[in-house]
Amino acid sequence: GIQVEQSPPDLILQEGANSTLRCNFSDSVNNLQWFHQNPWGQLINLFYIPSGTKQNGRLSATTVATERYSLLYISSSQTTDSGVYFCAVEGYSTLTFGKGTMLLVSP
Amino acid sequence: ETGVTQTPRHLVMGMTNKKSLKCEQHLGHNAMYWYKQSAKKPLELMFVYSLEERVENNSVPSRFSPECPNSSHLFLHLHTLQPEDSALYLCASSQESITGRGYEQYFGPGTRLTVT
Numbered sequence: 001g002i003q004v005e006q007s008p009p010d011l012i013l014q015e016g017a018n019s020t021l022r023c024n025f026s027d028s029v030n031n032l033q034w035f036h037q038n039p040w041g042q043l044i045n046l047f048y049i050p051s052g053t054k055q056n057g058r059l060s061a062t063t064v065a066t067e068r069y070s071l072l073y074i075s076s077s078q079t080t081d082s083g084v085y086f087c088a089v090e091g092y093s094t095l096t097f098g099k100g101t102m103l104l105v106s107p
Numbered sequence: 108e109t110g111v112t113q114t115p116r117h118l119v120m121g122m123t124n125k126k127s128l129k130c131e132q133h134l135g136h137n138a139m140y141w142y143k144q145s146a147k148k149p150l151e152l153m154f155v156y157s158l159e160e161r162v163e164n165n166s167v168p169s170r171f172s173p174e175c176p177n178s179s180h181l182f183l184h185l186h187t188l189q190p191e192d193s194a195l196y197l198c199a200s201s202q203e204s205i206t207g208r209g210y211e212q213y214f215g216p217g218t219r220l221t222v223t
Contacts, residue, residue, distance in 0.1 A: 004149075033211060041144075041195050043214040045109070086150070088212075094163060095140075095212055097150040 002027045002091040006098035013077050013105045021072040021101045023087030031090035032063050034072050037100070038083050046072070046085075077105045110134040111215035113198050119221045120188065128183040128218045130198030138203045139181040140212065141173060144195040156181060157203050188222045195219050 003026040013019055023032075034046040047054050047061040049070065054061050058077075063070040074081055084100040111132045120126050132139060141153040155163035156175040170192075172184040181198055198215040 031210065035214075041197075041217040041219065042109075043197065045211065045213060048211040088150075094152050094155060096152075099149050 001093065002029070002089060002096050004087060004089055004096050004098035006085075006087050006101050008101060009099065010102045011104070013103065015077060015079060015105055015107050017077050017105075018073070018075045019077060019103070021074070021085055021087075021103075023070040023072070023089075023098055025068050025070075025087075025089045027068070027091045029065065029068075029089045029091055031088075031095065032070055033088045033095070034061055034070070035086045035088065036081075036083050037086060043086070074103075077103075079105050079107055081105050109213045109215065111198060111200055111213050113196075113215035113218050115218060116216060117219050117221075119223060120185070121223055122188060122190070124188075125184070125186040127185065128196055128198075128220075130181040130183075130215055132179055132181075132198075132200035132213075132215075134200055134202075134213060136200040136202045136213075137178050138201050139175060139178070140199040140201075141181065141183050142197040142199065142214075144197060144217075146194075150197065153183075185220075188220075190222050193220055193222045 005024045032050045035043045049063045051065045058075045060073045086100045088095045088097045138157045142150045154173040174182040195217045197217045199212045201210045201212040
């Protein structure tokens with residue numbers, strides 16, 4: 001099946017800093033989603049982005065499908081951004097999740 | 108609030124108990140999913156229902172039994188579980204097309220299950 005690798009696995013930031021999270025995948029995709037999992041386990045949809053660029057407030061994402069990667073940008077980070085960020089891709093079958101990037105934003 | 112609800116939010120059960128997890132989606136979707144999230148592991152897909160028919164069963168032990176009575180409700184029946192089944196169980200839904208998937212999935216808040 002399709003392989004999904006996320007980097008970095010862990011990230012510690014000072015409040016106000018910017019960061020870039022990366023997701024590499026091994027095959028063509030029909031669906032790519034970025035999620036934020038909060039401390040209570042809820043997966044919050046950030047972006048549905050099989051290709052192109054999208055922005056939502058301080059967050060933006062870019063997927064370059066031909067090169068099989070996606071980037072999630074977080075600008076002016078806040079403590080509420082802490083949590084685990086997952087990339088999930090769907091090739092010809094089901095949604096496959098990466099292992100996530102655990103982000104801690106300190107005040 | 109994603110439009111997908113799950114009950115209960117927490118469950119502690121013994122290995123000889125029988126319990127059920129419930130998921131309900133209010134998004135008008137036609138596909139529903141069960142995922143398992145164990146500590147330090149990626150989310151694992153367990154079951155997929157499309158138009159109330161099970162279309163995927165990813166080698167899940169028979170002690171987990173799904174049921175999808177209609178397109179808005181999904182259950183996971185549990186019996187004689189093992190301690191290693193303790194995990195967060197997440198339900199999701201999406202709108203599938205006749206050509207396949209590729210549509211955004213929305214997740215419920217999960218049920219945190221502890222098997223003692």
